[in-house]
Amino acid sequence: MEKEVTIYDIAKRLNYSPATVSRALNDHPAIRSDTKDVITSMARQMGYRSNTFASNLRRQRTNTIGVIVPRLNSNFMSCALAGMEKVANEAGYNLIISQSLESARKEKANAKTMFDSRVDGLLVSVSYDTEDIEHFDDFINKGVPLLFFDRVIEHNQCPSIVIDNVKAGYEATTHLLEQGCTRLMHVTGNLKRNVYADRLKGYRMALQDRDIHYEKQLVLETDLSQEAGVEAARQLMAFPHRPDGLFVTNDLCAVTCMGQLKKAGLSIPADVAVVGFNNDPVSQVVEPNLTTIHYPGREMGEIAVKSLINHLNGLMDMQTTNTIILRSELIIRASSLKKAH
């Protein structure tokens, strides 16, 4: 285990002061360029590596971005994280990722850890049962940029990155209606969360635009798990006047539900047309293939990190940008096609 090389070692070896070495390695303009060359090449030769802690300690900066998500093992989230990691990595930032597991309590604990780790910025998609965001006040007070994505919470200091969930919900619903559905069931998540509330709003608007009466009983608020899909199928079939269309805001839940319906002898889309959400790989595997909304996870992750880093570098002020809306898209597949095209 050899000793670590420091700028002092380099300085002594070349007869410069540590200050000069430091500046040379950081490409400071006050250092002549041939001096820089000598120093950097000697640094390489001696196997020098910068000590991040000393640097962080002094500069009060960590080059680290914190990410708090509900859970990281969903297709959408892992794509978003993949995008984040890529951009962060290229910009020389590290990512510290933690999951709240849908619990506000754990989210709070994670926020504290992130704060203590002194992340330069924080990206958050809030948990199911997060009510307030006091636990992020520390960041706001300290001027640490905070950015919400996907599941966001309105806050005038923090920008959000989302898709237009109202529009997506509207399109999904409209599509089902255009296919001739007359009675649409809607299975969604916790309506405290913008993503689900907005999609519901879109659903209602679409109904309204066609003068279809909104029935509260047709909206099922669930945890969108696979079990919820089973339960949704049960409820759907229990209706005296059975719905002929189904809009589920999660693909995995939707396909599980579809499976149950098929098992019960219903035909998709003839008896029940189905639309999911997220464009998860399962949507192209299930039979019939699932119509769904393409949710740009990777892009969302990339843009979130890009915005944060631009802000940190003073290239952009996040306070002025309030919301970034990404394009989503209805992908029509067999599960909803009652009419031939």
Added chain:
Amino acid sequence: MEKEVTIYDIAKRLNYSPATVSRALNDHPAIRSDTKDVITSMARQMGYRSNTFASNLRRQRTNTIGVIVPRLNSNFMSCALAGMEKVANEAGYNLIISQSLESARKEKANAKTMFDSRVDGLLVSVSYDTEDIEHFDDFINKGVPLLFFDRVIEHNQCPSIVIDNVKAGYEATTHLLEQGCTRLMHVTGNLKRNVYADRLKGYRMALQDRDIHYEKQLVLETDLSQEAGVEAARQLMAFPHRPDGLFVTNDLCAVTCMGQLKKAGLSIPADVAVVGFNNDPVSQVVEPNLTTIHYPGREMGEIAVKSLINHLNGLMDMQTTNTIILRSELIIRASSLKKAH
């Protein structure tokens, strides 16, 4: 933006030395317990938070674990990461995650970053085209514990966490043979990687045990993408003597392949019985449901981090443990059931 409280502030306020405060906050035995009480409560009252960098700088430790994976958006990997994050978080460690995107070059760059970030330990699942592991020598030389999981590389200094891939391959193959298949195609990944090589070994052993001649042409080495699934189906159908069994070492690839076969009019499992690998959610969605190997991603992640932390705390020596093998399991579903049970 208030000023940060340091142990000096606490010391001054209580008329102790910073040293005493430091020790008190770290529960050092040399501090009387009522002194500790006074100090900790004052720390809380003043809103003190420890400065990790100063501490890291001094202690030459970071409480951070690095993770390098091929990509983080697969079901298996995101489950493994979820497990890692959970355990690490509970033990007060942070995770820095980066992905090699299956490129040895990027893996090297990531390793360097991790090394410079001075992670306390490193968990690695190697990329497709990693040939050597010289880029991890720095860690080994410096005594930073390095642990491989899933896609591992033999190294007498580094333990591995895996499942028994040979056995899994053997069981999958045997199961197909028991169902009456006589000619088995095997679609797998880069055979440089232990996971695929071992599964192939299991496949061959199973054939041998039943005196079935091994045909090289029946083994397809691919990147296991969905496109590879399409291509596999094409090749399967092109055989004059068409295989009646198919063992694909990845569920997503398997289901895509199945889709193609069905589209071509073949019936599953009657014409071709199929077994996948990983127990991805899609396996329970596709029709017929896919027989597969359950791969304990979450457990693998948890155990990986647990082992690393135990080693770091001196509770366990990783040098002596060479390999940890987790239990995997064949899950039999309809896609391979030719015989009724």
Added chain:
DNA sequence: TTTTTTTCTGCAACCGATTGCAAATTTAAA
């Protein structure tokens, strides 16, 4: 050649916690 301006470089303090060693205090033993 002298003066002014510009470009480089170094000094030294600082970031905040940790820890070996010694001194001070308390407690126990003589």
Added chain:
DNA sequence: TTTAAATTTGCAATCGGTTGCAGAAAAAAA
């Protein structure tokens, strides 16, 4: 009461870069 032992606490150096400020050196202008 004195001495020895055990328990607490503090001093000061240390970890390794960073940066304001001042001074030296070099270049440009007078």
